[in-house]
Amino acid sequence: MLRDITLGQYYRADSVIHRLDPRVKIVATFVFIISLFLVKNFIGYLVAGLFLCLCIKLSTVPPKFIFRGMKAIFFLLLITMVFNLFLTPGEALLSFWKIKITKEGIKLALMMGVRLVFLITGSSLMTLTTTPNNLTDGLEDLLKPLKKIRVPVHEISMMMSIALRFIPILMEETDKIMKAQMARCADFESGSLINRARSLVPILVPLFISAFRRANDLAMAMEARCYRGGEGRTKMKPLIYKKEDAIAYLVLVIYLALIIVLGRILFS
Amino acid sequence: MKEMIRTDKLVFEYIRRDEEGNVEGITRAVDEVDMSVSPGQFIAILGHNGSGKSTLAKHFNALLYPTEGEVYVDGMRTEDGEHLWDVRQEAGMIFQNPDNQIIGQIVEEDVGFGPENMGVPTDEIWERVDESLKAVRMDKFRKSSPNHLSGGQKQRVSIAGVIAMHPKCIIMDEPTAMLDPTGRREVIRAARALNQVENITVILITHYMEEVVDADRVFVMDKGKVVMEGTPREVFSQVEKLKELKLGVPQVTLLAHELRKSGVPLPNPILTRKELVDALVGIRNSRKK
Numbered sequence: 006m007l008r009d010i011t012l013g014q015y016y017r018a019d020s021v022i023h024r025l026d027p028r029v030k031i032v033a034t035f036v037f038i039i040s041l042f043l044v045k046n047f048i049g050y051l052v053a054g055l056f057l058c059l060c061i062k063l064s065t066v067p068p069k070f071i072f073r074g075m076k077a078i079f080f081l082l083l084i085t086m087v088f089n090l091f092l093t094p095g096e097a098l099l100s101f102w103k104i105k106i107t108k109e110g111i112k113l114a115l116m117m118g119v120r121l122v123f124l125i126t127g128s129s130l131m132t133l134t135t136t137p138n139n140l141t142d143g144l145e146d147l148l149k150p151l152k153k154i155r156v157p158v159h160e161i162s163m164m165m166s167i168a169l170r171f172i173p174i175l176m177e178e179t180d181k182i183m184k185a186q187m188a189r190c191a192d193f194e195s196g197s198l199i200n201r202a203r204s205l206v207p208i209l210v211p212l213f214i215s216a217f218r219r220a221n222d223l224a225m226a227m228e229a230r231c232y233r234g235g236e237g238r239t240k241m242k243p244l245i246y247k248k249e250d251a252i253a254y255l256v257l258v259i260y261l262a263l264i265i266v267l268g269r270i271l272f273s
Numbered sequence: 274m275k276e277m278i279r280t281d282k283l284v285f286e287y288i289r290r291d292e293e294g295n296v297e298g299i300t301r302a303v304d305e306v307d308m309s310v311s312p313g314q315f316i317a318i319l320g321h322n323g324s325g326k327s328t329l330a331k332h333f334n335a336l337l338y339p340t341e342g343e344v345y346v347d348g349m350r351t352e353d354g355e356h357l358w359d360v361r362q363e364a365g366m367i368f369q370n371p372d373n374q375i376i377g378q379i380v381e382e383d384v385g386f387g388p389e390n391m392g393v394p395t396d397e398i399w400e401r402v403d404e405s406l407k408a409v410r411m412d413k414f415r416k417s418s419p420n421h422l423s424g425g426q427k428q429r430v431s432i433a434g435v436i437a438m439h440p441k442c443i444i445m446d447e448p449t450a451m452l453d454p455t456g457r458r459e460v461i462r463a464a465r466a467l468n469q470v471e472n473i474t475v476i477l478i479t480h481y482m483e484e485v486v487d488a489d490r491v492f493v494m495d496k497g498k499v500v501m502e503g504t505p506r507e508v509f510s511q512v513e514k515l516k517e518l519k520l521g522v523p524q525v526t527l528l529a530h531e532l533r534k535s536g537v538p539l540p541n542p543i544l545t546r547k548e549l550v551d552a553l554v555g556i557r558n559s560r561k562k
Contacts, residue, residue, distance in 0.1 A: 138378050170378050173420050219373045226374035229334050229366040230434065231358055231390040241385035241398045 016133045022064035023134045026250045027143030033257050034131045040264045041120050041127075049268020050119050056260050057126060066133050071126055082121050089114035141165045146244055159235030167223070175216060182211050275348055277442050277474045278310040278333055278364070284341035285328055285497075302328040304497035305342070310476065310490075312441065315468045317485040317505075318478045320494035321519045326478050329494070330446045333476065334366045347441060362391060365435030367445040371427035371452075372419075380422075380430050381406070381415040387438040398437075405436040408471065409463045425456025429463050436467065442474035443467065449481060457481070482509075482523045486544045493518060510542040525549050 022030070037053070044050055061071060075082075095109035132140070145162035152158050183193065186207050193204050285303040288296055302325045310316050320326040331337040332344045335351040346364050349356040365387075368374045377383030381402050388398045406412040409429040419427055428448050435443055445464060449457040461477075461484050468475045477484065485491055491508045493501035495518050501508050509515070509522050512530040521527065522542075529543035529552075538556065543549045 136378075138382070166378065167376065170376065170419075174372055219370075222368060222370055222373035223376070225331075225336060226366075226368055227376060227386075229336060229361060229368075230376075230387040230438065231361050232386075233358070233390065237392045239389055239392050239395060239398065241382060241389055241395065241402070243395055 015136050016066045016070055018065050018134075020063060020065040020134070021249065022060060022130075024249065025134075025253055026244055026246055027135050027139040028147055028244060028246075029250045029253045029257075030131050030135055031140070031143050031147060033253065034128055036257055036261055037127045038124055040261060040268075041123055043264060044268035046268060048271075049264055050116070050123075052260075052263050052267055053123055054119075057123060057130075060130055061126075064130060064134050066130070070133060071129055075122065075125060078121065078125055082118060085121060086114045086118045089117050137169045138166060141169070142242070142244060159238075163235075171216075171219070174219075175212065178215060179208060179212055182208050275312070276309045276345070277312045277314070277347060278308070278476070279345045280306050280308045280329075280332070280339075280342065281345075282307060282342035283329070283332065283339050283344060285325075285332065285337060286340045301497050303332070303339075306494075306497075306499050308492065308499065310442075310474060312474055313468070313472050314474055314489045315465070315487065316474070316476045317488035317491045318476065318494060319480060319482075319485060319491060319508075319520060321480060324494040325497035326494050327446050328497075330366070330444050330476070330478050333442075333444050334364050335360045336366070358391075362438050363440055364442045364444060365438055365440035367428065367431050367435060367443065367448045369447045369450050371424050371431060374431050375419045375427060375434075378418060379415075380411065380417050380419060383419060383430060384415075384433045384437050387434055391438060401437040401439070402433075405433040408436055408467065409433045423456060424452040425459040428452065428456065428460045432460070432463055432467070436471075436473075440473065442476065444476045444478070446478050447480070448477075449479060449484065457484070480520070482521055482526075486523060493520065505544060506542060509544060512542070 037056070041053060044053060061068065090106060090110045090113075091104055093107050093110035093113050095107035097105040097107055098111070099106045135143070141162045144165075145158055148156070148158045148161075183191075187193070191204060191207060193201065193208075195201075196204070283303055283306045284301065287300045287302055289298045289300065291297045304325070306329060308329075318326045318329065328337065332339060332351065333346060335346075335357055338352050344351045346360045349360055349363075351357075351360050375383050376386050384402045384405055385398050388401050393401065402415075403412070406415055409432050411426065411429050411433055414422060414426065414430075419430060422430065431448075432443070443464070448460050448464075452460065464475050464477060465487065467473045477488065479485065486505050486509075488505055491501070491503060491505050492499050493508060493515070500518065501511070501514070509526050512522050512527065515522055522530070523544060525546050525548075526542050526544060529539050529541075529549055533539045533541065537553075539549075539552050543552060
């Protein structure tokens with residue numbers, strides 16, 4: 006049902022990874038992604054892969070869920086690999102007509118493929134183990150320094166969490182409007198692409214009107230409950246670093262050091 | 274005793290403008306309303322659509338400011354900016370659409386939203402959330418997503434969100450208009466419990482007559498003016514006048530009214546089913562003798 010959609014595909018479980026502070030997870034994901042671009046050889050990828058497997062194991066998220074996200078990037082993956090395979094110049098292994106496959110091509114294609122897979126797996130592990138709410142809270146806290154240069158960090162995170170709250174509601178509304186238009190013989194499925202796009206107008210117009218009305222109501226309700234921006238606001242669930250988070254940071258530093266030493270320096 | 278809410282000759286005008294910003298017309302939504310509500314009362318404001326009752330309610334929470342006249346909440350003039358947040362904390366507000374007033378993605382987070390805004394320390398927020406969810410009997414659902422709740426449950430969460438701010442008064446702007454009968458009953462029961470147990474002043478705006486029967490005082494509005502005022506008994510005894518204002522009366526009252534017109538000597542008014550049964554039984558017994 007539409008109501009059951011959770012954005013960011015959170016997988017409910019109670020693991021070490023789930024309990025970690027969202028800030029740790031966001032930082033870790035970034036470090037992991039950066040580390041993938043630092044690596045220059047297969048040993049490095051092995052370390053990254055092992056680290057990722059360890060995290061997945063600890064998170065108790067079934068691998069099935071993690072690889073579901075892969076479907077979306079399958080074509081991207083394919084195209085990247087094919088291009089790398091055929092278009093890298095170097096020592097030819099196979100060649101017919103104008104196409105040739107080079108040794109370097111195979112190596113690069115494999116590296117790119119592994120890199121992409123790791124990248125997606127790593128970031129979906131974060132979204133699978135962190136509720137969207139925690140994620141926005143974590144981001145707000147991490148981006149706090151930007152407040153000094155007048156970036157409205159609190160407002161952005163408030164907007165994000167409101168958007169998250171209203172996505173299922175608006176989805177349901179879209180469904181309702183579509184059915185109402187279909188009952189009056191609107192046709193969304195047949196015709197050319199342009200016709201189909203045009204037939205979306207009678208859905209979008211009422212949806213926008215209703216979204217504006219909701220926004221107006223919500224703003225009033227928030228004001229009535231004393232909302233006045235981030236100034237002087239306390240938190241019901243403040244983010245506090247625990248011992249586990251410190252350990253996680255330590256593990257992260259060790260991982261990064263390993264990657265740099267093994268993936269760049271020792272075997273380059 | 275100090276009044277919870279008082280309005281003095283309150284006037285509010287909506288100004289309609291055309292595209293160039295010229296005044297096209299002025300609609301007087303609230304017209305010289307004098308009203309006073311004592312602490313601890315259960316007040317009902319009745320009126321059909323467009324009678325100005327919602328506009329009036331928004332003045333009690335400083336969401337709108339009077340065009341003329343004054344509004345005092347617990348002795349504070351709403352127009353004075355310095356009291357703005359005190360007014361909003363003391364006079365909580367519940368709106369019609371349950372979906373559009375829940376901000377949190379989890380029930381308990383939504384209830385905590387008000388106290389967070391007020392700058393209440395974290396530990397106390399949790400205490401307040403616990404007690405307010407218990408007060409509306411929604412503590413079982415504290416970890417649920419609001420999207421999975423029924424309309425009545427959502428409204429009870431909204432009520433909990435207001436209670437957590439420790440208000441002295443709750444204004445409910447047609448809280449039951451979008452609910453099914455079960456949801457309506459739940460919400461009204463919660464409102465009544467607040468009034469009786471916590472002694473919070475409740476101002477209920479509605480067009481369902483059944484919800485008004487137990488109120489301490491009823492105001493009937495039409496075209497921005499208060500046209501009738503009194504106890505439910507006083508107001509509902511004037512069935513014909515209410516009909517003129519396009520308002521119904523509770524079914525039982527209407528039945529008694531029709532019976533009385535056809536010659537059954539019933540007292541006026543009758544508000545509950547029990548009263549009607551007792552009166553009819555009384556008449557039968559007296560005829561037997």
